[in-house]
Amino acid sequence: MNQEQLRNMILLAHKNRFATKKFDPTQSITENDWNIILESAKLSPSSFGYEPWKFLIIDNKEIREDLKPIAWGAVNSLEGANKFVIALSRKNVVFNSAHVKHIVEDVLGLSYSENSPQSQFFKKFQEHDFKLTDEKSVFEWAVKQTYIPLANMMTTAAFLGVDSCPIEGFNIDKVESYLEGKGLINLEEFGVAYMAGFGHRATEIPPKKRQALEDIVEVIK
Ligand SMILES: Cc1cc2nc3c(=O)[nH]c(=O)nc-3n(C[C@H](O)[C@H](O)[C@H](O)COP(=O)(O)O)c2cc1C
Numbered sequence: 001m002n003q004e005q006l007r008n009m010i011l012l013a014h015k016n017r018f019a020t021k022k023f024d025p026t027q028s029i030t031e032n033d034w035n036i037i038l039e040s041a042k043l044s045p046s047s048f049g050y051e052p053w054k055f056l057i058i059d060n061k062e063i064r065e066d067l068k069p070i071a072w073g074a075v076n077s078l079e080g081a082n083k084f085v086i087a088l089s090r091k092n093v094v095f096n097s098a099h100v101k102h103i104v105e106d107v108l109g110l111s112y113s114e115n116s117p118q119s120q121f122f123k124k125f126q127e128h129d130f131k132l133t134d135e136k137s138v139f140e141w142a143v144k145q146t147y148i149p150l151a152n153m154m155t156t157a158a159f160l161g162v163d164s165c166p167i168e169g170f171n172i173d174k175v176e177s178y179l180e181g182k183g184l185i186n187l188e189e190f191g192v193a194y195m196a197g198f199g200h201r202a203t204e205i206p207p208k209k210r211q212a213l214e215d216i217v218e219v220i221k
Contacts, residue, residue: 014158015205017155023080033160034083034198052142052145064084065078070178071170071171071195076197084196086195087149091189091191100112154196172192
């Protein structure tokens with residue numbers, strides 16, 4: 001494939017990705033394709049490499065039914081999407097948290113100490129540079145990052161001919177307490193960021209309507 005073909009392929013994947021309002025429930029995503037979509041989530045960048053996320057894949061029919069009344073924007077995905085994701089973001093990802101220690105030691109393979117230059121640098125970044133000084137702002141910072149795997153999963157899916165729908169149409173308190181009741185989330189540790197459906201469309205791809213590039217890009221010379 002030459003560079004021009006590659007460019008066209010990338011553009012086509014983005015044009016073919018659309019918020020799928022109706023999925024065909026009879027079609028499944030192959031295991032190989034789904035694994036690549038999940039890999040693209042796993043390989044996503046995160047601040048300091050701390051990966052403040054977790055993805056629940058809801059295959060369970062009863063749970064999907066239960067979610068419908070509290071997730072109005074997800075009904076189509078809950079009914080027809082082959083895969084249904086609830087993305088969770090971590091709470092309390094701070095320099096002296098168990099999660100940061102775990103990532104530094106077990107994932108990055110480095111030694112950890114609260115007083116190390118790396119830990120203190122991260123503390124300064126959060127508290128001084130980015131003003132992440134309370135639990136809410138630290139959680140929202142994790143949620144922002146959790147949207148990066150969403151974009152990567154949707155684009156990867158589009159390359160593979162798999163359709164998707166990002167979802168914020170739900171009552172966050174009701175969804176969190178439902179998941180807590182089912183033992184699927186520890187609200188001390190995680191909160192819900194968004195949901196997403198993946199599968200195959202039962203409708204045509206609508207034409208893209210977007211602002212002109214000149215209206216969203218400003219080159220500063
Ligand atoms: C953060 C976010 C939340 C969204 N929530 C929903 C939703 O709850 N239900 C839904 O059907 N579409 C949802 N959408 C899809 C948007 O409506 C859609 O992406 C937008 O209108 C642009 O259309 P396109 O994605 O088909 O190009 C959401 C999109 C984003 C990025």
